[in-house]
Amino acid sequence: MKLKTHLMAGTAATLVALSGSALLAQDMTGPNGETLAENQTFTYRVLDEFPSIDPNLIEDVEGSAIGRNLFEGLMNQDSEGNVVPGVATGYEVSDDGMTYTFTLRDDARWSNGEPVTAGDFVYSWQRAADPATASEYQWYMGLMAIENVDAVMAGEMEPSELGVTAVDDHTLEVRLSQPLPYFAQMVTHTTTFPVPQATIEEFGDAWTQPGNMVSNGAYVLSERVPQERIVLTKNPEYWDAENVYLEEVTALIINDENQALTRYLAGELDQTDVPAGQYPRLSEEYPEQAVSVPNLCTYYYNVNVTEAGLPALQEQSVRQALNLAIDRDVIVENVTAGGQRPAYSLTHWATAGFEVPEADIIGMTQEERNTMAQEMLAEAGYGPDGEPLNVEIIYNTSDAHRSIAVAIGQMWQQTLGVETTLSNQEWQTYLTTRGDKNYQGVARAGWCADYNEASSFLDIMQSDSGYNDSGWTNEEYDALLAEARTAEDPLPLYQQAEAIIQEELPILPIYFYSTVFMMDDAIEGYPLENAQDNWYAKDLYRVAESE
Structure with missing residues (x-):
């Protein structure tokens, strides 16, 4: 079903008129004339604690969802993933594609009532690119090809020399070092959102705490209990507050997927992920609540190819054997x-x-893959008749990740005689371990596109990427992606880059994600046609139960 995400002004006016008094459900109608519930709250489950909710420092999917609700960038996405106005009402692009001029709306406000200005974006972008900020997503600023960004990130230029200028309070000029046809998509990402300079300077790292945080999105931070929950409440200063229905949004941190499902079925949650393997049953029992749609994320294993990694994994033939022996059909089915x-x-x-791109491995049967894997591992001197091989698989704590690791470990053992050791780590510890390449074997990973273009995936394997957690370098690969940035048709270059990954295998791709979750059927407005699964609580609303 195509879900509508925009609320009618008439309903919003009714809400404003009734604010401060008890809201009666029969007085509230939705965008399609639905009767709205008196209770306009949304509670959903997340797996782990958020490493950060500072827009310039956010590095994970769930943190980005919080960031999109607390803050608003130049542009947003609609229910189908199209770029639509946010703080900016629109933009113009120079004939050479090198300069973007954004016009900011004059009614955008911070939650303290101060106006949001072009200078707030300049400060934020300079802060994100500044090496002193130590943002895990600093590299994203480099991908945006902003004038002087590489020199700023390297500490060779001051952040003030970044190619972004506040022409006046409502005009932001961005100068690029090369044209990027998807640049407007990139400014929907949290790294590019404005942050409040005065608040950051007053509170330092504590600026993201309740009571300190000033934000410009549809919601404000009202409560945060580490390892338990984050609570957001409607921001009355948001420029489009009259069209926001949900009064409160709560993210509950529940590490156990099955426990979360039990709480969902008990009515404690409005949304939760479906535990691995349970979608067929749940979709049959709850057809109006179980959801599965494509999501632009890829599940894979990083292979540590640095000197700190397992010596056997430095050999390409060993990596190829491990890749061939993964029966992906068994995993997804x-x-x-x-x-x-x-x-x-x-x-x-x-x-x-x-x-x-086409590849021989795709057209093979699994039996053929297994035979080839055995031959390659034997030629490398490992396996049943060679040197024993034990590969550690690290993953962040999750029943689903563990189930996948167990399955792959069994495949490697049965097909190749390779033993595995499983090691689960708390989310933040795992991110540090993986990012520092402080693991010997393979590390579970999942990458979700920051914008809907192939470079958002491929760029993470560039030699200098902040998320190249395999430590892999390949000059030809880097050159292909550099050429693709200015190519009229980058697809052949992207496919060549993919072919290099498929040959050298610094990562072992496993499956392409779908968004699979349970959603209370009283909640409307969720963007099921947005392939990036970028949702905004301001577009959701709860309808009343049918009598």
Whole structure:
């Protein structure tokens, strides 16, 4: 069903008129004339604590969802993933594609009532690019190709020399070092959102705490209990507050997927992920609540190819053998079972303008793959008749990740005689371990596109990427992506880059995600046609139960 995400002004006016008094459900109608519930709250489950909710420092999917609700960037996405106005009402692009001029709305306000200005974006972008900020997503600023960004990130230029200027309070000029046809998509990402300079300077790292935080999105931070919950409440200063229905949004941190499902079925949650393997049953029992749609994310294993990694994994033939021996059909049909697809490339099949390149491995049967894997491992001197091989698999704590690791470990043992050691780590510890390449074997990873274009996947494997957690370098690969940035048709270059990954295998692609969750059927407005699963609580609303 196509879900509508925009609220009618008439309903919003009714809400404003009734504010401060008891809201009666029969007085509230939705965008399609639905009777709205008196209770306009939304509670959903997340797996882990958020490493940060500072827009310039956010590095994970769930943190980004919080960031989109607390803050608003120049542009937003609609229910289908199209770029639509946010703080900016629109933009103009110079003939050479090198200069973007954004016009900011004059009614955008911070939650303290102060106006949001072009200078707030300048400060935020300079802060994100400044090496002193130590943002895990600093590299994203480099991908945006902003004038002087590489020199700023390297500490060779001052942040003030970044190619972004506040022409006046409502005009932001961005100068690029090369044209990027998807640049407007990139400014929907949290790294580019404005942050309040005065608040940050007053509170330092504590500026993101309740009572300190000043934000410009549809919601404000009202409560945060580490490892338990984050609560957001409607921001009356938001420029479009009259069209926001939900009064409160709560994210509950629940590490156990099955416990979360039990709480959902008990009515404690409005949304939760479907535990691995349970979608077929749940979709049959709760057809109006179980959801599975494509999501631009890829599940894969990083292989530590640095000197700190396992010596055997430095050999390409060993990595190829491990890759061949993964029966992806078994994983997506029997382990995850939620509409995922086998992955043999990094870039998701549903990415706009992308076609997964052909590869011999895709057309083989699993029996043929296993035979080839055994031959390659034996030639490398490992396996039943060679040197024993034990590979550690690290993953962040999750029943689903553990189930996948167990399945892959069994495949490697049965097909190749390779033993595995499983090691689960708390989310923040795991991110640090993986990012520092402080693991010997393979590390579970999932990458979700920051914008709907193949480079959002492929760029993470560049030599200098902040998320190249395999430590892999390849000059030809880097050159292909550099050429693709200015190519009229980048697809052949992207496919060549994918072919290099498929040959050298610094990562082992496993499956392409689907968004698989349970949603209370009283909640409307969720953007099921947004392939990035970028949702905004301001577009959701709760309808009344039918009598």
